[in-house]
Amino acid sequence: MLSALLVMAIIAIVLGAVLGYSAIKFRVEGNPLVEKIDAILPQTQCGQCGYPGCRPYAEAIASGEADINLCPPGGEEGIHKLADLLGMEFKTFGGNTVIKPKAVAFIDENICIGCTLCFQACPVDAIAGAAKQMHTIIAYECTGCELCVAPCPVDCISMVPIEEKITTWKRKYPEQTLVLAQ
Amino acid sequence: MRTLYQFHGGIHPTGNKTQSTQCPIARMPLPSRLVIPFRQHAGESAKPLVRAGDRVLKGQLIGMPDGFVSSAVHASTSGTIAAIDMQPIAHPSGMPDLCATLIPDGREEWVPHAAVDYLGSDPAELRQYLRLSGVVGLGGAVFPCDLKLRPLRGHPNRSICTLILNGAECEPYITCDDMLMRERAAEIVQGAEMLRFMLEAGEVLIGIEDNKPEAIAAMRQAVTDSGLPFEVIVVPTIYPSGSAKQLIRILTGLEVPSGKLPTDIGVQCFNIATSYSVYRALAHGEPLLSRIVTVTGNVRQAQNLEVLLGTPVQELIALGEALPDTNRYIMGGPMMGMELASTDVPLVKAGNCIIAASDKLFPPAPPALPCIRCTRCAQACPADLQPMDLYWFAQSRDFGKAQAFSLFDCIECGSCSYVCPSHIPLVQYFQFAKSEIRAREQEKKAADHARERHEFREYRFEREKQEKAEKLAAKERAVREAVAASAATSPQPEIQAAIDRAKEQAATVEPKNTDNPTPQQQSEIAGIEAQREHIRELAKSSVEHTKD
Numbered sequence: 001m002l003s004a005l006l007v008m009a010i011i012a013i014v015l016g017a018v019l020g021y022s023a024i025k026f027r028v029e030g031n032p033l034v035e036k037i038d039a040i041l042p043q044t045q046c047g048q049c050g051y052p053g054c055r056p057y058a059e060a061i062a063s064g065e066a067d068i069n070l071c072p073p074g075g076e077e078g079i080h081k082l083a084d085l086l087g088m089e090f091k092t093f094g095g096n097t098v099i100k101p102k103a104v105a106f107i108d109e110n111i112c113i114g115c116t117l118c119f120q121a122c123p124v125d126a127i128a129g130a131a132k133q134m135h136t137i138i139a140y141e142c143t144g145c146e147l148c149v150a151p152c153p154v155d156c157i158s159m160v161p162i163e164e165k166i167t168t169w170k171r172k173y174p175e176q177t178l179v180l181a182q
Numbered sequence: 183m184r185t186l187y188q189f190h191g192g193i194h195p196t197g198n199k200t201q202s203t204q205c206p207i208a209r210m211p212l213p214s215r216l217v218i219p220f221r222q223h224a225g226e227s228a229k230p231l232v233r234a235g236d237r238v239l240k241g242q243l244i245g246m247p248d249g250f251v252s253s254a255v256h257a258s259t260s261g262t263i264a265a266i267d268m269q270p271i272a273h274p275s276g277m278p279d280l281c282a283t284l285i286p287d288g289r290e291e292w293v294p295h296a297a298v299d300y301l302g303s304d305p306a307e308l309r310q311y312l313r314l315s316g317v318v319g320l321g322g323a324v325f326p327c328d329l330k331l332r333p334l335r336g337h338p339n340r341s342i343c344t345l346i347l348n349g350a351e352c353e354p355y356i357t358c359d360d361m362l363m364r365e366r367a368a369e370i371v372q373g374a375e376m377l378r379f380m381l382e383a384g385e386v387l388i389g390i391e392d393n394k395p396e397a398i399a400a401m402r403q404a405v406t407d408s409g410l411p412f413e414v415i416v417v418p419t420i421y422p423s424g425s426a427k428q429l430i431r432i433l434t435g436l437e438v439p440s441g442k443l444p445t446d447i448g449v450q451c452f453n454i455a456t457s458y459s460v461y462r463a464l465a466h467g468e469p470l471l472s473r474i475v476t477v478t479g480n481v482r483q484a485q486n487l488e489v490l491l492g493t494p495v496q497e498l499i500a501l502g503e504a505l506p507d508t509n510r511y512i513m514g515g516p517m518m519g520m521e522l523a524s525t526d527v528p529l530v531k532a533g534n535c536i537i538a539a540s541d542k543l544f545p546p547a548p549p550a551l552p553c554i555r556c557t558r559c560a561q562a563c564p565a566d567l568q569p570m571d572l573y574w575f576a577q578s579r580d581f582g583k584a585q586a587f588s589l590f591d592c593i594e595c596g597s598c599s600y601v602c603p604s605h606i607p608l609v610q611y612f613q614f615a616k617s618e619i620r621a622r623e624q625e626k627k628a629a630d631h632a633r634e635r636h637e638f639r640e641y642r643f644e645r646e647k648q649e650k651a652e653k654l655a656a657k658e659r660a661v662r663e664a665v666a667a668s669a670a671t672s673p674q675p676e677i678q679a680a681i682d683r684a685k686e687q688a689a690t691v692e693p694k695n696t697d698n699p700t701p702q703q704q705s706e707i708a709g710i711e712a713q714r715e716h717i718r719e720l721a722k723s724s725v726e727h728t729k730d
Contacts, residue, residue, distance in 0.1 A: 043629040045636045053636060124635040143632045166221075168624075169275040171617035174610040 033062045040081045044073045045123035046145030053123065067091065072099050073144070103159040104142040105149065109134050111156035118148035118157060184415055187435040189428045190566045192420040193597045195354050195517065197393055202357045202476050202484040207365055209488050210501065216258055216284040216492035217528040218244070219271050223318040224325045225251025227280060236263045239293040241469050244282055247313055253326040254316040256469045257284055258490035260291035272495070272513050272530065276523040284492065295467035305331070305380045308464070315463040316470045316531075321348055321424070321453030322518070324532045327460065330450060331380045344434060345383035346451040347374050349390040349397065350417060350424035353515030356535040358474040359454050361486040363390070363397035367404035370454050373461030375410055381450055386412040387433050388454070393419045421517065422595040426451040428564050440591050455534075475529060477502035479512070479537035489529050495536055496525040504538040512537040516544065517596040551604035559598035559608060565591045569598040569608050576615035581622070584615050592616075 037058035044054070049070035051057040060066035061082065068082040069091040076092070083090045093099070107118070107127075112134050119127035119135060126142040129135030149157045162168075221227035228245030232238060238257040245255030257263075261284050269281035300308055309328040317327040347370070351359040363370060378386050388405070390398050398416055405412045417423055417432050427438045429451065436447050444451055452460075455473065462468045471491060478484040481502035489498065499511065512519040513533055521539075529536075559569035567588055575584035589612060598608045699707065 038633070041629075042625075043632040043636065045632065054633070123639065124632050125639050126635075141632075141635065143628075164277075166271075166273060166275055166277045166279050168621075169273075169277060170621050171274070171610075171614045173614055174607050 031059070031062050034058045036085055037061050037082065040074070040078060040085065041071060042073045042078065042143075044143040044145045046073060046143070046147060048072050061086070069093050069097075072097050075099060100159075101161045103144045103161045104139045105137045105144070105146070106158050106160045107135055107137055108156040108158070109136065111154050113154055115153055117151040117153065121147045121151045123147060184413070184433075185435070186415070186417060187432055189423075189431040189564050191562045191564045191597060192422065192428075193562050193600050194419070195421055195600065197419070198355045198478075199357045199360065199393065202355070202478040202486060203360060203364075203396075205485050207361050207474055207486045207488055210490065210493060210498070212259060212286050212288060212290075213490070213493045213497050214286070215264075215494065216261075216286060216490060217269050217281045217494065218255060218258060218284060218492035219269070219279050219281045219528060219530055220245045220255050221279055222255060222324065222491065222530040222532065223253040223316075224323060225249060225253070228252060228255045230266050230280070230282065232257075232263050232266070232282065234263055234265050237261070238263060238284065239291050241293045241295055241471060243314065243469075247326075251326060251329065253318050253328075254314050254469065255282075256316055256471055257282075258471045258492050259284070259286045260289050261286040270524055270527050272520070272522055272527040272533065274520050281492075281528065297467055298464045300376055300379060300464045305333075308380055312460065312463055314469075315459075317456065317459045317463050318470070318531055319453055320455035320459065320473060320531065320534070321426075322514070322532060322534065324530075327452070327456055330445075330452070331377070342381045342383040342445065342450045343385065343448045344450075345374070345378050345381055345386045346426075346430060346433060346449060347386065347388040347454050347457055348424060348426065348429055348451055349388055349394075349401065349454040350429055351394070352391060352419070352421045352424035353517050353535075354421075355478050355537055356476050356515050357478075358476045358486055358534050360394045360397045361476075362455055362458060362474050363394070364400050366458060367397075367400040368407065369461045369465075370401070370457050371404045371408050371410060371412065372465065373457035373459070374412060374452075375408070376460050376464050377452055377457060383450065386410070388412060388414045389417050389423075389429050389433050390414065391419045391423060392416045421597065422564055422593065425564065425593050425595060427593070440588055470531065473529075473531060473533070475533060476535040477538075478535065480505045480508045480540040480543050481538050491531060492528045494525075495522065495527050495529055495533075498529065498536050499525055499538060502536075502538070505540070507540045507542065508538040509541065510539045512539055517600070518594060547605045547607070550606045553604055553606060556603060558601045558603065562597040562601045564595060564597060565593055567592060569612075572615070573606060573608050573611050576611040579615075579618070581615055581619050585619060589615055589619070 034055070038055050041054040041058055047053065049057045049066065051060055051066065057066060057071065061068060068086065068088060069079050071078055072093065079092075080090055082088070105126075114129060114132040114134060116129065116131050116135070119125070119129060123145060124141055124143055126138045127135050127148060128138055144159065144162075146159060149159065220230060226247075226249030229248040230244065231246055232244045238244060238261065240257060240260045242257045243254055244257050244263070247254050264283040264285050266280070266282050268278040269283070270276075271279045271281065273279065298308070298311060309331050312331070313326060313328040318324045319327060319330070349359055349363055351357070374386055374388070377383075388401055390401065392398075398414060402414045405414055415433060417429070422428055423432060426444060430444055430449050431437055434449060436449060438444050438447060438449075459470050463470070472488050473491065474486050475489045475498065476484075476486050477498050481499075481504050483502055485502065487498065487501065495511070495513070511522045511525055513522050513536060514520060515535055516537060519535065519537065553570055553573060555570050557570060560567070563569055565588075571587055572584055572589055572592070575581070575587065576589075592612050594609050594613060596609050599606070602608060
């Protein structure tokens, strides 16, 4: 009787020690789900979801606070991926969501007064310039988030849709008519 | 006798090669206009070096390689650059690309050029020379040749042990390599020796399909004449034995692992036409300006032509005299080539064959039927894949699964589509899936980059805020310290000295008139004091009076 109790106690202590050690050793910093969600989001940092950036939105999804259909730049495909990841049902966008083609911002340098408001707004530092100097968009860094458009006091920023070039051309889904056997 | 190996699958389409091997290679007359695209190779487009109106000489560099995977572009003949603009090119998208339009002057005036003493040169210099000569793989991939000659990264001691020259030319109708081997075997062999020298390769194997006996004989003769220890190996005719990985398998029995390159197993493979261009570049200093093109199919005169790069395809067709029932044109072979949306496109380095097609010659594929999972495609696949599964994933856009099933090992040879009893355009699905996956990878890369920049920006803001706070705290601390110090210490020494001096002076100065007054003076003082007192009394009473 006593030996049985002793054995059980020792086993409990050993297992407890293992668990305690592994809790320290294999500790996961932050919520790993947030990372996974963030990896799916398009990183435009546009804030169209109502959160200040992709990561805050990922955190909001992970905590169940936000819905998965709030990211227009991610497209329906993004929603599909999020639904798959989170084991949720696919949801279409809300009624007033507009999905725009991919674009980059363009500064009309004749109008720009060098106020620096746009590059304070740019979430990815894609605007070069200085106070009272002309600003310009670094096109290949621009995510097309449109956050610079509203702050411009002289409305010199426009969004230019990205045209398909020979280098970015994608093959289309094969056109094929399936003829079912009679 | 060398043991040959087999690769999995493969098909036996009708060769149709004899039509175009009846007459020797003809030189294409100088066209009235050349359109030279700046991207005729895999990788980045070359950067234009000339402007409209410039006069250029034959062989002059007009496009500088721009980027790691890139190659040079040259003026194919002497003349005047009429324009540098977007022109239609042979591309499945049908989109235009940047081209130089060259109006030949007919004088064929060369830039100064000379042979390179390759034996006395550093391989790195030779690679740079080939890059600036615009030599790219002419087997179809148009991959810059200099990059394939680099020493192996990460394998300092492992060099290439086998150099393979690919003269298999397995695709039906195409005979440009066959004719080149028949007529210019010696140059090809010399080029192979140059490649071997640069790679420091051990053995050199030249693989040729057994349906080209004249080419085999010519190459054997050239090897014997050169005295080089190369081996011409006859391989059985089976499509696609001309694909690099498949030919390596046939000749060496080695299999290039999935996702790896031939160099990873110590083998490198070049097309015989590439070898010929290397010879022209090093032995004559001539950049790649022309190539042999097979004009065949539904034409009166099927033949091989030596064509200047940039020659409009329609002029080639006109020379071959397409028959009236021709309704479309294919650039490349019937298995892997692409249908040209227009014949007003230039011939480029990749253009090995122009086929005039008619419905009689190439009956249109009947409508596709559902896949019955007969696995004939899997039996035919030379890459040992499961095309029926890949098709299933590609058509349902399940790209992750397609990739897991080694979609990128597909060489797009078209064997699966060829044998499919349901006539499903399988390769088109695989091309679509590959293109989508590549685009997604690009997008993912861009997203990761944007995330990094955004996070850095946030970190910078945080840092700036902290720095500002620290600066403010430091300033505050400094002021506080100064105040405390001034309160604690006595006034400055000079001031203190001045005060002391004044005190001393006051002590030493002896009052003259107030000390020891005479009795008379004392009474005077008392009188004055009394008067003062009286005045004070008066003043006080007058004040009280006014108050009332």
